Amino acid sequence: MPANRTPSLRIIGFDADDTLWHNERFFQMTQERFAALLADFAEPEHLDARLLEAETRNIGHYGFGIKGFMLSMVETAIEVTDGKVPGHVIGQILAAGQEMLSHPIELLPHARESVEALAGRYQIALITKGDLLDQERKLAQSGLGELFDTVEIVSRKEPATYARIFDGHAPGEAMMVGNSMKSDVIPALEVGAWGIFVPHDLAWALEHADPPEVQTRFREIADLGELPALVAEIG
Structure with a gap:
């Protein structure tokens, strides 16, 4: 591989709450x-x-x-x-x-289509934090469970979390997609992954963070409908 070429994507992580479904x-x-x-x-x-x-x-x-x-x-x-x-x-x-x-799950626009478009071509991971039983319930009700190669329900999303999940992948081979700049984007960028920000109209105050000023692997998209084209562009 030429030295100036970014490695091809191999694994794409998705946040769950307010990225794939309303929360x-x-x-x-x-x-x-x-x-x-x-x-x-x-x-x-x-x-x-x-x-x-x-x-x-x-x-x-x-x-x-x-x-x-x-x-x-x-x-x-x-x-x-x-x-x-x-x-x-x-x-x-x-x-x-x-x-x-016990509230029914409501998928966000383009969630299913986006994950389906990428599943099979890349390793697809669900990376979410929260209560284990509740997150398992929501994933089961979402109908998306069979599309993920791995599911990680974690207590915190920190650089060490992504380093463990993306272990074995070179910088640029991994991507994290989510609505939280603090939990989904910035710590993933810190371990060399792509960080894709998908803003949601509602955000918990404790998830607010400023976007990175200079970061070649940071992107923002309006919704998940734009993700497959962005992934194809990155490779």
Whole structure:
């Protein structure tokens, strides 16, 4: 292979939540319900800030996902009411979380077509973080499971995560596609993979990060419908 030629792609990783299917919209809907339940105790903006603080400090304990979100809501409800939160409110918070855990999966536009177009020509991996049982449920309901050669449900997405998953592949042979600049793009770029950003209208505050200023393997596409052509261009 000529020294100035980029190695051909061999493996393409896909994020799941808000890349292949809707996810954040259900968190936001539940958070609005949470604000209504505690309207007598805190203004929505103050409550949102306290909940985000709880989620931030609890990630190390509960990880990412709906169950950690539920526990953070309960903790926040106790804090903002000085321990006076009614039992029925706690019950409704838990019920809201259980509804999230059973909500049907809604694929994003072009998700199936894009993965199907690339499957068989490349090794296809699902790389997602969150609660194991919930992510397995969503993958099963999505109907996409048979298209992936490997599924990785991880607690965090860091450079070491991608280095392990992409082990054995030279720089430029791996690609990660996702809606989180912080979790999907930047750490993948740091280990020599392509980082493809697919923005979603809704994004969790803790997933925000600035795009890389200079990075030859970074690309942004409007939606997954543009991915097969970009992959063909890269090789």
